[in-house]
Amino acid sequence: MDFVARLGLSIPLIQAPMAGTSTPALAAEVCNAGALGSLALGAVGPEEARRQIADLRGQTDRPFNLNLFVHEAPRTDLAREQAWLDALAPAFAAFGASPPPALETIYQSFAGHAEMLDVVLEARPAVVSFHFGLPDSRAIAALKAAGCLLLGSVTSLAEAELSLAAGIDVVVAQGWEAGGHRGLFDPDAADDRLGTLALTRLLARWGKLPVIAAGGIMDGAGIRAALDLGAVATQLGTAFVACPESSADAGYRALLASDAALHTTMTRAISGRPARCLANRFTQLGERADLPPVPDYPRTYHAGKALNAAAKAQGEPLYGAQWAGQGAPLSRPMAAAELVALLAAELALTRP
Numbered sequence: 001m002d003f004v005a006r007l008g009l010s011i012p013l014i015q016a017p018m019a020g021t022s023t024p025a026l027a028a029e030v031c032n033a034g035a036l037g038s039l040a041l042g043a044v045g046p047e048e049a050r051r052q053i054a055d056l057r058g059q060t061d062r063p064f065n066l067n068l069f070v071h072e073a074p075r076t077d078l079a080r081e082q083a084w085l086d087a088l089a090p091a092f093a094a095f096g097a098s099p100p101p102a103l104e105t106i107y108q109s110f111a112g113h114a115e116m117l118d119v120v121l122e123a124r125p126a127v128v129s130f131h132f133g134l135p136d137s138r139a140i141a142a143l144k145a146a147g148c149l150l151l152g153s154v155t156s157l158a159e160a161e162l163s164l165a166a167g168i169d170v171v172v173a174q175g176w177e178a179g180g181h182r183g184l185f186d187p188d189a190a191d192d193r194l195g196t197l198a199l200t201r202l203l204a205r206w207g208k209l210p211v212i213a214a215g216g217i218m219d220g221a222g223i224r225a226a227l228d229l230g231a232v233a234t235q236l237g238t239a240f241v242a243c244p245e246s247s248a249d250a251g252y253r254a255l256l257a258s259d260a261a262l263h264t265t266m267t268r269a270i271s272g273r274p275a276r277c278l279a280n281r282f283t284q285l286g287e288r289a290d291l292p293p294v295p296d297y298p299r300t301y302h303a304g305k306a307l308n309a310a311a312k313a314q315g316e317p318l319y320g321a322q323w324a325g326q327g328a329p330l331s332r333p334m335a336a337a338e339l340v341a342l343l344a345a346e347l348a349l350t351r352p
Contacts, residue, residue: 001169001170001210002232003170003210003212003232003233004232004233006149007036007063007126007127007149008062008063009034009035009036009233010034010035010344011034011035011223011340011343011344011347012223012227012231012232012233012234013030013035013036013223013233013234013235013236013340013343013344014035014036014038014065014212014233014234014235014236015027015030015035015036015037015038015235015236015237015240015336016038016180016214016235016236016237016240017038017039017040017041017042017065017066017067017129017131018040018180018237018240018241018246018323019040019042019043019067019069019180020040020043020247020321021040021241021246021247021248021252021323022038022039022040022240022246022247023245023246023247024039024052024053024055024056024059025055025059025245026240026243026245026246026336027039027056027060027064027065028056028059028060028064029059029243029245029335029336029337029340030240030336030337030340031060031062031063031064032059032060032062032337033336033337033340033341034340034344035340035343036063036064036065036127036233037056037060037062037064037065038064038065038066038067038127038129039052039053039056039064039065039066039067040067041066041067041068041116041119041120042067042068042069042107042110042131043069043107045108045116046115046116046118046119049066049116049119049120050119050122053066053119053123053125063125063126063127064125064126064127065125065126065127065128065129065151066120066123066125066127066128066129067128067129067130067131068110068116068120068128068129068130068131068135069107069109069110069130069131069132070109070110070111070130070131070132070133070134070135071109071111071132071133071273071297071298072109072111072133072186073105073109073111074105074272074295074296074297074298074299075296076105076299077295077296078102080292080293080295081102081103081295081299082102083292083293084103084291084292084293084294084295084300084303085099085100085102085103085303086099087290087291087292088285088303088307091285091307091319092306092307092310095310095311095313095314095316096310096314097306097310097313099303099306099307100302100303100306103295103299103300103302103303104299104302105298105299105302106298106299106301106302106305107298107301109132110130110135110139111133111135111136112136117135117139117142117143120143120148121142121143121146124146124147124148125148126147126148126149127148127149127150127151128143128148128149128150128151129150129151129152129153129172130150130151130152130153130168131153131181131183132153132181132183132184132185132273133185134152134162134163134166134168134185137166137167140166140167140168141167144167149169149170150167150168150169150170151168151169151170151171151172151212152166152168152170152171152172153171153172153174153183153214154171154172154173154174154183154203155174155175155182155183155184155191155192155194155199156192156194156199157202157203157206159183159184159185160203160206160208160209162185163209164208164209168209169209169210170209170210170211170212170232171203171209171210171211171212172211172212172214172235173196173199173200173203173211173212173213173214173215173231174196174199174214174215175194175195175196175197175198175199175200175213175214175215175216176193176194176195176196176215177195177196177215177216177276177325177326177327178196178214178215178216178237178276178325179215179237179238179264179276179277179323179324179325179326179328180237180275180276180323180325181271181273181274181275181323182266182273182274182275182276184273184274187268187273187274187297191274195215195216196213196214196215196216196217196226197213197225197226197229200213200226200229200230200231201229201230203230204229204230204231205230210232211230211231211232212231212232212233212234212235213226213229213231213233213234213235214234214235214236214237215325215326216325216326216327217234217235217236217239217327218236218238218239218327218330218331218332219239219330219343219346220342220343220344220345220346220347220348220349220350221346221350222234222327223343223346223347223350224347224350224351236343237323237325238256238323238324238325238327238328238331239327239330239331239332239339239343240336240339241253241256241323241324241331242256242257242331242332242333242334243333243334243335243336243339244333244335244336245335245336249312249317249320250317251312251317251318251320251322252317252320252322253333254317255278255280255317255318255322256278256322256324256328256331257331257333260278260279260280261278261324261328261329261331262328262329263278263279264276264277264278264279264324264325264326264328265277265279265283265287267282267283267286267287268286268294268300269282269283269285269286269291269294269300269304270282270283270286270300270301270304270321271297271298271300271301271304271321272294272295272296272297272298272299272300272301273297275321275323276323276324276325276326277321277322277323277324278322278323278324278328280318280319280320280322281311281316281318281319282304282307282308282318282319282320282321304321305321307319308320308321
């Protein structure tokens with residue numbers, strides 16, 4: 001398969017579907033500039049998904065990607081969750097607030113979510129991508145019958161093999177450098193922490209599915225390096241956070257534009273799953289040795305969002321989910337279409 005030709009792209013580039021940060025406007029600008037824009041639907045319900053898809057469709061007639069979270073249903077362990085809330089209570093108190101009385105499952109997985117499957121099938125997007133795992137065979141068959149190209153995020157060869165067996169068309173090789181949530185199918189399993197270049201080359205040599213490289217890529221030289229290692233395209237997320245079309249708040253943008261961008265860390269404390277974030281007060285809290293075990297995703301995220309809201313209400317921006325990859329210092333604030341054009345020009349300069 002010629003991935004770029006199938007989608008009519010002018011540059012082998014996907015704007016990563018960053019839940020909470022990407023917007024229909026961002027995806028539309030990227031699509032209209034010749035790359036593949038993405039909408040993250042993992043953190044919204046069916047009606048909001050429909051609204052965002054309609055918004056995107058009103059701004060572009062180009063192919064786009066819809067991304068879904070396919071995580072295991074969280075375990076409800078009331079004792080563990082109460083211990084976590086008790087541990088966070090002093091941080092809440094510093095802002096004159098209290099933790100939620102109990103944790104809730106704030107996001108529903110796409111696994112077995114018939115109503116969200118109907119939304120995606122109605123939209124018939126050119127591309128559907130999955131994070132955290134894979135849907136069942138019925139959903140995959142229905143999406144393929146609707147003409148959707150299916151992408152699955154993987155962090156290892158073993159996950160790529162599972163994706164192949166499930167009927168995924170293209171794997172997204174998510175390196176350890178990548179910002180946001182690790183795409184591990186099992187967040188409690190051993191993680192070899194493969195870097196983007198090593199994982200991309202490993203999967204390209206495996207050769208059973210096309211590979212998209214993701215993690216730490218911020219400019220045309222990075223795109224060229226991934227292509228030279230056998231990737232058919234690249235996925236960039238952190239590079240688009242500073243675009244005016246993203247929904248990143250002022251605190252997030254300021255941190256990304258500062259020397260803080262030099263320091264990212266992997267944390268579970270914010271959401272319950274490993275995720276790479278700009279080092280901030282929440283990630284520091286998560287490094288405390290006396291913390292109890294973190295509850296399951298996304299129940300932990302309920303408390304994480306509440307603590308961030310309490311802190312922001314008092315003018316403290318450093319408790320946010322300020323996801324960013326290790327390439328964050330290379331961020332360049334500019335309109336999304338301008339960034340796509342610049343990346344294309346930089347990539348052209350790297351050609352022999």
